Amino acid sequence: MLLALGLLALFGLWWLGRSGGRLPAGLVPKRLAGYAAFALAALLAFRGSLLPAVLLAGAGLWIVWTGEGLARRLARLLSALKPRRTARRSATVELDPxxxxxxxxxxxxxxxxxxAVPRGDLLALLALCRGADPDGARLLEAYLDRxxxxxxxxxxxxxxxxxGRPLDPGTMTQEEAYQILGLERGASLDKVRAAHRALMKRLHPDQGGTAEFAARVNAARDRLTNRHR
Structure with a gap:
């Protein structure tokens, strides 16, 4: 009985809207019909008629939503659910003072x-920061200075x-790196570092060293250092 009365009330409000009947300002027929459906749904639920109550509540929700623009409401809902990028995630590095x-x-x-990152990879990260994250580049330069x-x-x-760009140690084979540093294959990390230091002393400009070979020595050191990680 209550469900029939509710449907009759909804029909009456729909007819009122179609026929040009007047309602108080701000209370459009569709919105009033939706509120009436909610009220009847609550009454039905209180009396134990759950299925009719759910149907009426769904009808009321649909009426209110379509009355204010279903597409517009869905767009706002999707916009609210869309994940947002934070300033923290847009950064490249973070320092702990x-x-x-x-x-x-x-x-x-x-x-x-x-x-835990090798010096060569830190320099590669610095190049990335300079192009995409200037603030991160300044932080990383300060870390490298320390x-x-x-x-x-x-x-x-x-x-x-x-x-004019940094040599990529990844393009050098391990065999080439061992040959440049004058080491046997499988040399320990300590031997790699010692050989690098000795060669860099000999490659100082005052000793007649060249920038090209110094770059290859550093790339060889980075290649073998990465192997030991």
Whole structure:
């Protein structure tokens, strides 16, 4: 009985809207019909008629939504659910003032501590920051100044004279790296570092060294250092 009365009330409100009947300002027929459906649904639910109550509540919701523009409401809902990029995620690196260490937030080493990233990869990350995250580049330069004081000189030596860009240690084979450093295959990390230091002393400009060979020595060191990670 109540369901029939509810449907009759909805029909009456629909007819009122079609016939040009007047309602108080701001109370359009569709909205009034929706509110009436909600009220009847609550009454039916209170009396234990759950299925008719659910049907009436659904009808009321549909009436209210279509009355205010279903497409517009759905667009607002989807916009609210869409994930938003935060300033933190747009950054490339993050430094911890307390420990002096940092965290890589973007790039090949995402999620790693800066202290665990080889110097060569830090320089590659710096090049990435300079193009996409100037603030991150400044933070990384400050970190390199503290942890690797000679990195600026090494970075200049690492430039390929033909392209003006850093040599990529990934393009050098392990065999080539061992030959450049004068080491046997399988040499320990300590031997790699010792050979690199000895060669770089001999390659100083005052000793007649060349920038091209110095860059290859640094690339060989980075190639073998990455192998030991």
């Amino acid at each position: 307390g420990s002096g260490d940092g965290l890589v937030l973007a790039g090949p080493r995402t999620g790693e501590r800066l202290s 942890r690797h004081p000679g990195w600026r000189v090494d970075a200049e030596r690492d430039l390929d004279p033909r392209t």
